[in-house]
Amino acid sequence: MTTSQRFGRVATGVAQKHLDAFAQTTPGVVSAVLLSADGFEVASLQVGKGGAARLAAMGSSLSAIGSAIAKEAGIVECNRMIIESDSGTIVIMTIAEARPPMSLAVIASDASMLGQLLWAAKNCCNAIARAFRE
Amino acid sequence: MSETEFKIVFTGPMGAGKTTAIGAISDEPPVSTDVTNTDRAAFDKAQTTAGLDYGRIALDDGVSVRLYGTPGQLRFRFMWDILGHNAAGVIVLIDASQRDALVQLDAFVDAFGGGKRMPIVVGIGRSGEPGALSLDAFAQRLESHGMTLPVFGVDVRRRDDVLLLVDTLLCLLELGDSGRRSA
Numbered sequence: 001m002t003t004s005q006r007f008g009r010v011a012t013g014v015a016q017k018h019l020d021a022f023a024q025t026t027p028g029v030v031s032a033v034l035l036s037a038d039g040f041e042v043a044s045l046q047v048g049k050g051g052a053a054r055l056a057a058m059g060s061s062l063s064a065i066g067s068a069i070a071k072e073a074g075i076v077e078c079n080r081m082i083i084e085s086d087s088g089t090i091v092i093m094t095i096a097e098a099r100p101p102m103s104l105a106v107i108a109s110d111a112s113m114l115g116q117l118l119w120a121a122k123n124c125c126n127a128i129a130r131a132f133r134e
Numbered sequence: 135m136s137e138t139e140f141k142i143v144f145t146g147p148m149g150a151g152k153t154t155a156i157g158a159i160s161d162e163p164p165v166s167t168d169v170t171n172t173d174r175a176a177f178d179k180a181q182t183t184a185g186l187d188y189g190r191i192a193l194d195d196g197v198s199v200r201l202y203g204t205p206g207q208l209r210f211r212f213m214w215d216i217l218g219h220n221a222a223g224v225i226v227l228i229d230a231s232q233r234d235a236l237v238q239l240d241a242f243v244d245a246f247g248g249g250k251r252m253p254i255v256v257g258i259g260r261s262g263e264p265g266a267l268s269l270d271a272f273a274q275r276l277e278s279h280g281m282t283l284p285v286f287g288v289d290v291r292r293r294d295d296v297l298l299l300v301d302t303l304l305c306l307l308e309l310g311d312s313g314r315r316s317a
Contacts, residue, residue, distance in 0.1 A: 061212075064183075
């Protein structure tokens with residue numbers, strides 16, 4: 001089954017456009033993958049073939065483990081995870097309202113500013129959620 | 135880690151019952167990372183493990199066992215390696231009613247070192263279902279690859295069945311230890 005068959009051709013097309021716009025307007029974005037909660041690539045940006053699939057699976061595992069830890073700690077739900085290093089940042093943001101549930105994984109260079117990155121990624125997630133609710 | 139604490143890993147394909155098996159024996163409510171399954175063609179169930187399962191059991195003789203479950207799909211292969219790191223042994227669960235059950239057996243046994251890196255015990259579920267493969271078929275398959283691993287028919291919902299797999303694995307560990315000591 002292809003991605004567009006699984007998640008809907010129109011919605012995946014709209015999601016791809018939102019990802020493109022996000023990357024064009026946000027400094028430091030290197031690549032991004034929109035992924036289903038069970039680890040399939042829905043749409044991706046600037047990631048080589050195979051790399052997106054791998055990032056989708058890893059992002060879904062991290063997202064699921066983040067939710068489990070949040071639940072264990074009694075803070076109910078994990079909205080986002082941030083992995084920071086000297087040379088860049090990875091943000092995994094949950095899009096719980098999308099059907100099926102999804103996450104957005106963004107890889108950014110040290111040229112990014114965390115606050116701006118999170119704000120733009122959140123806006124992108126909101127737009128993607130609308131596409132997958134309709 | 136104390137000498138009486140072991141880490142063991144439950145692995146096997148999607149739908150083999152890894153989450154259920156850990157839930158059947160864990161002393162505490164297991165940590166689960168189940169998410170919505172969008173691949174109903176691969177296995178028709180509502181949820182699937184994306185991260186890991188975790189539980190813990192204290193056995194009568196003071197032995198404590200940490201139980202980790204892997205996701206079953208090949209795209210989560212990286213989690214098999216992460217969870218397999220420092221594991222004392224592995225329990226491979228296979229659903230005998232699946233068409234590719236023997237290939238799945240090969241894949242998971244091979245991914246965890248074929249019994250050479252750490253002991254492996256195999257649990258076969260649904261072997262009594264019409265059209266399912268027999269336990270012998272799995273044992274013969276392993277033999278054809280030069281492996282002799284313990285193979286049991288199990289219902290992963292039954293605590294005693296899952297404990298049999300864990301106990302067997304612990305026995306193999308003990309034998310391995312005494313073998314090393316006498317060598």
